[in-house]
Structures are given as structure tokens and as C-alpha cells.
Amino acid sequence: MHLIHTAAALRAALARLTEEQGSHNSIGFVPTMGALHEGHAALIRRARAENGIVVVSVFVNPLQFGPSEDFSSYPRTLSADAALCETLGVDVVFAPSVQEMYGEEGTSYTRVHVDTLGDTLCGRSRPGHFDGVCTVCTKLFHMVQPQRAYFGKKDAQQWRIVARMVRDLSFPLDIVPCDTVREADGVALSSRNAYLTATERQQAPVLQEMLQEVRRRMHGAEVAWDEVQADVLRRLQETDFRLDYLSLVDSDTLSPVRTTSAGQHVLCAIAAFIGKTRLIDNVDWVVDRA
Ligand code: AMP
Numbered sequence: 001m002h003l004i005h006t007a008a009a010l011r012a013a014l015a016r017l018t019e020e021q022g023s024h025n026s027i028g029f030v031p032t033m034g035a036l037h038e039g040h041a042a043l044i045r046r047a048r049a050e051n052g053i054v055v056v057s058v059f060v061n062p063l064q065f066g067p068s069e070d071f072s073s074y075p076r077t078l079s080a081d082a083a084l085c086e087t088l089g090v091d092v093v094f095a096p097s098v099q100e101m102y103g104e105e106g107t108s109y110t111r112v113h114v115d116t117l118g119d120t121l122c123g124r125s126r127p128g129h130f131d132g133v134c135t136v137c138t139k140l141f142h143m144v145q146p147q148r149a150y151f152g153k154k155d156a157q158q159w160r161i162v163a164r165m166v167r168d169l170s171f172p173l174d175i176v177p178c179d180t181v182r183e184a185d186g187v188a189l190s191s192r193n194a195y196l197t198a199t200e201r202q203q204a205p206v207l208q209e210m211l212q213e214v215r216r217r218m219h220g221a222e223v224a225w226d227e228v229q230a231d232v233l234r235r236l237q238e239t240d241f242r243l244d245y246l247s248l249v250d251s252d253t254l255s256p257v258r259t260t261s262a263g264q265h266v267l268c269a270i271a272a273f274i275g276k277t278r279l280i281d282n283v284d285w286v287v288d289r290a
Contacts, residue, residue: 028054028150030057037181055146081093244272266285
């Protein structure tokens, strides 16, 4: 496995691998911010199964963090990440510095913006976040030139926005959404779970439990969201969580759903703070036709 820090070395390594393996071999790409866990591993295994060459990027992207967010404290564990990638059969780990990605100024004057989809849910509470995500994905897609890029459904809005960008700007690759990997108690794996104290971790399952309750109650058509939302939110008041949002939206357009209609694909997403940590989770389903 190659551990590479510059775009030039990445280009050279990919040219060599493509020549060795034949140009029919596709490149599968898993972009990450590192501190890898089983959720990332599931994406990497899928990429390994579906492609001749697998590239994982490890880059904590300053463009997608707000000024009061956790960019400097975000966990950085590159040697453990590289060791895990090696056991998963990754060909290249690309771990560039901020300067390598954004030059001495450490930023990009050009940003990629996806309209509408980026303005709701996490985009509302993290202004500029998805522009940062789309900008870094654009750069990484150009550098790696994958045929497929793998994203987790845990970040429900992120994979939809990146898929829309790929469609709108005609990137020659497919976005492959992958199921969320969870702990036994239902908590979605996240690098940010490392921030939780023992008591905070004990309370974390409530997010998934609330989402499952929404799903149970809103499985049928013609159910009003307002009432269910108010009931479900009461559960959060018994915990130390502070709500950012709990929203029910159309799974494709991310526009708010007030009443379910038969056959509609809906997404319920939650974001909440506990202590200094912001956690997100979501569930999606198709409303019963009956
Ligand atoms: P991150 O390192 O948090 O930026 O995540 C990199 C990729 O891994 C993103 O596509 C995430 O959606 C995905 N990911 C993170 N956690 C999970 C999880 N628990 N299950 C599945 N995918 C995940």
C-alpha cells in the first residue's frame, strides 16, 4: 500500500497501478477525514469488492468547518488509519496537508455551491459547510479520477448534495451511497463519538430511538408531522441533548413534509448537541400505499 502526501505522487502512483493492472480496472474512491472506524471500513470493503484500484483520502478539510467548530481538535490518527487501510487491501492512502490542497494561503477563492439542497437541515446551522464539502470533493475527484466514489448514508444530506453536484456538473463518476454502520445499541459510528464522556455516550441511543418512533408513527399516509414531532421531542427533554433540528423532508428534494402521502420517500433527520459534541442521525422510508 502507498501512503502519499502530494498530488504529484498520487498521479504517478495511479498511473503505475493503472498500467500494472490494465486500464479496464476501475478506481474506487472513499473520501474521509480520518479517525477511521467500522463505518469507514464498510465503505472501503465495498469499494474493494467493486473496483480494481482503491484509493482512500484522509484530509480534515478546513473549508467545511465554521469558525467556532472543531477543526483544530478533530481527531487525527493517520498511522492507525493507514494500518487499517492496509488490512482492508487499500492500494493508496492519500493524506495531503492543507498547504498541498489549498496552497500557502490555506484556502480556495473558488467554491462549489449546490443551490437549495444545501440550505436546509445541517446547511442551515452550518453556513458554508456544504460549499466546503463540494469544493474539496471536486478537487479530490479531479486528483483521483475515480469511476465510483463511496459515501455513507449517515451523512444523508452530504451524499445527496455530492450526487447532485456530480449530475449537475457532469463529473464522469457514480456516487455509491452505503448503509450506516451502528453500535449494538443503535448509535451510528462517528469519529466525533470519541468526544463523548461515559454519561453522554449512555444517552446517545436516544437519537436513533426518536427516529424509529417517528418512522413507526409516520409509516402510513396522511399523518401530520407537527403532532408527531412535538411528542417525539419530549423525549429529548429528559436528556442532556440540546436540539439543533428534527426535520421530516422529501428524500429527493429535502423540502419539508407536513403530511405524509402514499408512496412518498421521506427522510427524517436529527442533529443535537451533547456537551461540546454535535451528533447527527437519520432514517428514511417509503410511506405505505395502503
Ligand atoms: P468522515 O470521515 O466523517 O468525513 O466520513 C467519511 C465517509 O464515511 C462519509 O461518506 C461518511 O458518511 C461515512 N461514514 C461515517 N460514519 C459512517 C457510518 N457510521 N456508517 C457508514 N458510513 C459512515
